[in-house]
Amino acid sequence: AQKVTQAQTEISVVEKEDVTLDCVYETRDTTYYLFWYKQPPSGELVFLIRRNSFDEQNEISGRYSWNFQKSTSSFNFTITASQVVDSAVYFCALSEAVGAAGNKLTFGGGTRVLVKP
Amino acid sequence: GAVVSQHPSRVICKSGTSVKIECRSLDFQATTMFWYRQFPKQSLMLMATSNEGSKATYEQGVEKDKFLINHASLTLSTLTVTSAHPEDSSFYICSARTMYGYTFGSGTRLTVV
Numbered sequence: 001a002q003k004v005t006q007a008q009t010e011i012s013v014v015e016k017e018d019v020t021l022d023c024v025y026e027t028r029d030t031t032y033y034l035f036w037y038k039q040p041p042s043g044e045l046v047f048l049i050r051r052n053s054f055d056e057q058n059e060i061s062g063r064y065s066w067n068f069q070k071s072t073s074s075f076n077f078t079i080t081a082s083q084v085v086d087s088a089v090y091f092c093a094l095s096e097a098v099g100a101a102g103n104k105l106t107f108g109g110g111t112r113v114l115v116k117p
Numbered sequence: 118g119a120v121v122s123q124h125p126s127r128v129i130c131k132s133g134t135s136v137k138i139e140c141r142s143l144d145f146q147a148t149t150m151f152w153y154r155q156f157p158k159q160s161l162m163l164m165a166t167s168n169e170g171s172k173a174t175y176e177q178g179v180e181k182d183k184f185l186i187n188h189a190s191l192t193l194s195t196l197t198v199t200s201a202h203p204e205d206s207s208f209y210i211c212s213a214r215t216m217y218g219y220t221f222g223s224g225t226r227l228t229v230v
Contacts, residue, residue: 035218043208045221091160095219104151105212105219109160 002027004094004108012114013082020078021111023092029053034068034075035093035105045091051075082115089113118144119215123222130201130229138196138225140211147213150194152186155208155224167194201229 003026013019025034036048049059049066056068063083067076079086092108120143130136140150149168153161165181167173167188175181183205185197198205210224 033218043210043224043226045210047218047220050218103214104163104166106163107161112158 002029002032002094002096002106004092004106006092006108006111008111009109010112010114012116014116015084016081017115018078018080019082019086019113019115020076021090021092021113023075023077023108025073025075025092025094025108027094027096029096031096033095035095036066036075036077037091037093038088039091039110040088048077048090079113082113084115084117087113087115119213119217119220120144121147121211121213121220121222123211123225125225126223127226128228130227132202132229133200135197135199136201136227138198138209138211138227140194140196140213140222142192142213145213145215146191147194148191149214150188151212151214151219152184152194152196153210153212155210161210164196198227201227203229205229 005024032053034051038046051068058067063080065078089110089112091110093105095103095105122141122143124139151166152164154164155161163176164179165173165175165186167186169188169191173186188194206229208224208226211222212219
């Protein structure tokens with residue numbers, strides 16, 4: 001069975017500080033996908049990034065960056081120079097890639113980020 | 118592309134009545150739709166997986182007679198909460214898998230009074 005753990009339930013920072021969100025996953029599959037989603041107060045889920053298990057290259061996209069460490073089963077996410085609009089709940093999620101369209105997404109518990117002005 | 122439209126966004130119903138939530142894939146065919154429930158300050162919990170033309174697969178602990186899922190076409194899946202009670206009040210969200218990952222509906226906030 002697959003499992004995603006986000007140990008941090010809530011993080012509070014002052015604007016312009018960096019925020020790193022931790023994510024640790026468990027899966028028996030060698031092929032899988034990892035995701036980060038943002039959920040603002042309105043409730044919709046905003047896709048941020050997808051990584052497959054064969055791609056450990058870390059990436060920076062604007063103020064966002066990701067650190068995928070297969071050896072420690074971690075997929076951490078950093079917001080650089082945080083802004084008030086970054087306040088939201090962030091979810092890490094895992095999908096096993098075996099099979100076709102029926103693969104479900106397993107979510108971590110989420111980390112609530114509060115950025116204060 | 119790959120948009121899922123979910124309606125209604127918000128519904129208040131009386132205890133004992135039924136509520137239907139619709140999810141439509143607008144520009145692609147969704148062979149499989151996932152239905153999640155999210156209680157306040159909690160994560161998304163998968164309720165069931167629906168496949169077009171076949172019976173839905175429910176997660177352990179989810180009452181299939183209470184949460185009726187129909188996926189009659191490649192563009193429409195519905196979740197009906199039957200005989201709703203206040204404890205069914207929650208945020209319900211659907212999701213479809215695409216070639217790029219998963220796309221989500223905007224969610225339905227159900228309040229049972």
